[in-house]
Amino acid sequence: MNSTEDLDKLQAHLILCGWKQDMNLVVREVLRVEPSWREKGIVVLARVTDEAVAEFRADKDLEWVQIIRDDFFNEAALLRAGIKRAGRAMVFADWSDRNETVTETDAKTVMAAMAIEKLAPQTYVVTELLDMEFLQYLKMARVDEIVYSREYSRVLLANAIASPGVTHAVFDLMDPSMPTDLGTAPIAPEFEGKKFSELAAHYESLKMICIGVLENTGNIHTLKTQALIKAQKFPQMRTVMKNLSKVKEIECNHPRINPGDEYVIENVETTRAIVIRDRVSQEMP
Amino acid sequence: MKQFPVKLSFSNMTTRVLVIFIATFVSAGLMVYFFENAGGNEKQFTSIWDGIWWGITTITTTGYGDKYPITFGGRLIAGFTMCSGIVMGGVVTGNLASWLVDRRLKEGRGIVNLAGKSGHLVICGWKREMATVIEEILLVDTTLKVQDIVIIAPISQETMENFKHDERFTQINIVRGDYYTQTMLDHGSVRRSKKVLILADWSDPTQSITSVDAKTVMTAMTIRKFAPEIYIAAELIDPKFNSYLHLAHCDEVMPSKEYARVLLANCTKTTGLAHVMYDLLSIRTATSMMTVPLPTEFVGKSFAEVVDHFRKGRDVITIGLLENTGSYLKIKKEALADAQKDPDTMKVLQNVMQIRHLKSNHPVLNPRRDYVVRKNSMAIVVGQREVV
Numbered sequence: 034m035n036s037t038e039d040l041d042k043l044q045a046h047l048i049l050c051g052w053k054q055d056m057n058l059v060v061r062e063v064l065r066v067e068p069s070w071r072e073k074g075i076v077v078l079a080r081v082t083d084e085a086v087a088e089f090r091a092d093k094d095l096e097w098v099q100i101i102r103d104d105f106f107n108e109a110a111l112l113r114a115g116i117k118r119a120g121r122a123m124v125f126a127d128w129s130d131r132n133e134t135v136t137e138t139d140a141k142t143v144m145a146a147m148a149i150e151k152l153a154p155q156t157y158v159v160t161e162l163l164d165m166e167f168l169q170y171l172k173m174a175r176v177d178e179i180v181y182s183r184e185y186s187r188v189l190l191a192n193a194i195a196s197p198g199v200t201h202a203v204f205d206l207m208d209p210s211m212p213t214d215l216g217t218a219p220i221a222p223e224f225e226g227k228k229f230s231e232l233a234a235h236y237e238s239l240k241m242i243c244i245g246v247l248e249n250t251g252n253i254h255t256l257k258t259q260a261l262i263k264a265q266k267f268p269q270m271r272t273v274m275k276n277l278s279k280v281k282e283i284e285c286n287h288p289r290i291n292p293g294d295e296y297v298i299e300n301v302e303t304t305r306a307i308v309i310r311d312r313v314s315q316e317m318p
Numbered sequence: 319m320k321q322f323p324v325k326l327s328f329s330n331m332t333t334r335v336l337v338i339f340i341a342t343f344v345s346a347g348l349m350v351y352f353f354e355n356a357g358g359n360e361k362q363f364t365s366i367w368d369g370i371w372w373g374i375t376t377i378t379t380t381g382y383g384d385k386y387p388i389t390f391g392g393r394l395i396a397g398f399t400m401c402s403g404i405v406m407g408g409v410v411t412g413n414l415a416s417w418l419v420d421r422r423l424k425e426g427r428g429i430v431n432l433a434g435k436s437g438h439l440v441i442c443g444w445k446r447e448m449a450t451v452i453e454e455i456l457l458v459d460t461t462l463k464v465q466d467i468v469i470i471a472p473i474s475q476e477t478m479e480n481f482k483h484d485e486r487f488t489q490i491n492i493v494r495g496d497y498y499t500q501t502m503l504d505h506g507s508v509r510r511s512k513k514v515l516i517l518a519d520w521s522d523p524t525q526s527i528t529s530v531d532a533k534t535v536m537t538a539m540t541i542r543k544f545a546p547e548i549y550i551a552a553e554l555i556d557p558k559f560n561s562y563l564h565l566a567h568c569d570e571v572m573p574s575k576e577y578a579r580v581l582l583a584n585c586t587k588t589t590g591l592a593h594v595m596y597d598l599l600s601i602r603t604a605t606s607m608m609t610v611p612l613p614t615e616f617v618g619k620s621f622a623e624v625v626d627h628f629r630k631g632r633d634v635i636t637i638g639l640l641e642n643t644g645s646y647l648k649i650k651k652e653a654l655a656d657a658q659k660d661p662d663t664m665k666v667l668q669n670v671m672q673i674r675h676l677k678s679n680h681p682v683l684n685p686r687r688d689y690v691v692r693k694n695s696m697a698i699v700v701g702q703r704e705v706v
Contacts, residue, residue, distance in 0.1 A: 047586055053579075055575075055579075058579060059579055059582065059583070062579050062580060062582075062583035063582075063583045063586050065583065066580075066583040066584050066586065066587050067583075067586055067587035070586065121586060123582065123585065123586060125582070157589070159582075159585045159586070159592065161578075161582060177589075178585060178589070178590060178591075178592050178593060179592060179593075180578075180581060180582060180585060180592040181592075181596060182578040182581070182582070183447070184596070184600075185577065185578065185581065185595070185596070185599065186553070186572070186574040186577065186578065187447065187450060187451055187454055188454060188596075188599045188600055188601070189572050189574070189577065189599065190451060190454070190455070190515065190517070190551075190553060190572065191451070191454035191455045191457070191458040191459075191601065192458060192599060192608075193515060193551040193570050193572060194439060194455050194458060194459050194462070194513060194515060194551070195455075195458035195459040195608070196458070196607075196608040196609045197549065197551070197569070197570060197609055197640075197643060197679060197696075198570065198609050198640040198643060198679035198681060198696065198698075199599075199607060199608060199609055199698070200551075200570060200572045200577075201570065201571075201640070201679050201680070201681050202607070202609075202637075202638065202640065202681040202683060202698050203577075203595070203598070203599065203607070204573075204577060204580070205681050205683060206683065207577075207580045207581060207584050207595075208580060213638075213683040213684050215588075215591070215594070215595075216588045216591070217588060217589065217590060217591075217594075233635075240684070241684070242635065242636075242637050242684050244635050244637060244700045245594075245605075245700075247589075247590045247593075247594065250589055250590055251589060286589060286590035286593050287593070288590065288593050288594045288597045290594070290597050290598060290603070290605040290606075290700060291605045291633065291634070291635050291700050291701055291702075293633055294633060305589075305590075307594055309637050309638075309683060309684045310684065311684065
């Protein structure tokens, strides 16, 4: 089904680890949000049944998606999927085997995250978690982003009681068919050291609403390497030591929602503005 | 699961005893008044009210002794009243005690009828993580108390007892039974409730998604039929059932599985989005996204004025407006009335046609600064909960 040659050709592609009940819908949604994955390629790595694969393959529009049928936490399988060259990896909470417990599902996610961290630390990894108790293990595995899918639905239910309509707004912000989008935008270097109010005013002039900033954006490994180099540039040993201990505490992709007008923007190269904008204006700074 | 809840009111026996009780002391009072007046004891019984007052003190076995009969007929009535008082007092006390015990037992078994309850939140369905769901609801809505929540779900008695064993939820009201039947919804007093939340009840893993969602749709339709103005928020697994919920005029639909799918898909494009979303929605973070009612004076004003209103002194960011908020039926009625105000018949027809496409809780995000605020709109803001 997948020739090694085909897989070897892939660069900056997307690896989806694990299987979802409606996998073709998931892949379709991914392509709806980010159509560029069609050119870069998508590899699905999961232990699935023949029927599930046949069902997926019945969707002729997704024929080009590569499927590797193996355990997604298996290092050899991850290497075969080209994890070292991948642009992004997403580890799903694979609950396709309904006999499995939540703990078993999350344990597999943690194992996959650890394997990826070992094989390709520079690859951006997003993981889906069912039980928040496993959060610490994922943090230890230096995962870049965590989706608490169950927690989200619970939080949405609670919001539906206290804040009517919020769930509709949230959904519209993420639905690519809707005119408005929630995303991040780079911050121009001239905003270094400036106040959040100035940044918000700048985006307002571009017809966007800046609702906060995302600190330490990107892959944790790359961020820490850069921060380490920066920390060692000082001649005083004490400052170097202080900076090094700060590097240890770096939390990647840390949002600061509505931080207040007086909040000072720092490290513009790794900080991004969280904006609500029209989808057509997405490429604007 | 079929349940046969028993109505928790005083029994007919108690009502009858009460009627006899009142009738006895009134008639005894009247008779004593006439006997005593005829027998020359008019000083003690100057009016009928004196007779009734004597009847009350005698039947309740209080016996102040301020008035007493001296005639044979009066004493005969007095003896009868005293005996009746003792018997009826016992019956009333016994019935009251039995009613209280019965109520306690039925509450414990989840077969109560809360028909008299009002202004509460009804949750239809059950989740494995129900305790966390309730905990989060109470955290988000600080005005809501545990006793203001009524859960209607087909759970086992053991599940209910385990849940109520948690000291945080001992006062929660649980009605055990199929939440999509009108009988059970009546027992949960849905008609008088403030809001209804229908959960995608997948507590039985042998059920298919279709069956879970079909129950949600049935519940929404049943509620809409007999309580058209109640706010309904429903959780859906498969988005293909969305149209049915719209037909049932459900005010808020949460396609949880689709939501997770869209979020996961967005994470393949936007770095850090999952964390941003979590912070925006979670009640455990300092700042969140929420909807806030707009004072009526903002109707007809521009979005820019709303933005300035929330920003000044409060550091709250307004990201958009939520239109057609509140009860769908009420909004539709209002819109119909407004549409018919136009003298031009063609325009009236056009307006009426537009009402058909009215979407409840419709978000308008990042609108133009000059966008005009409509009636029944709320502001969608990002800020600290306490401040907002």
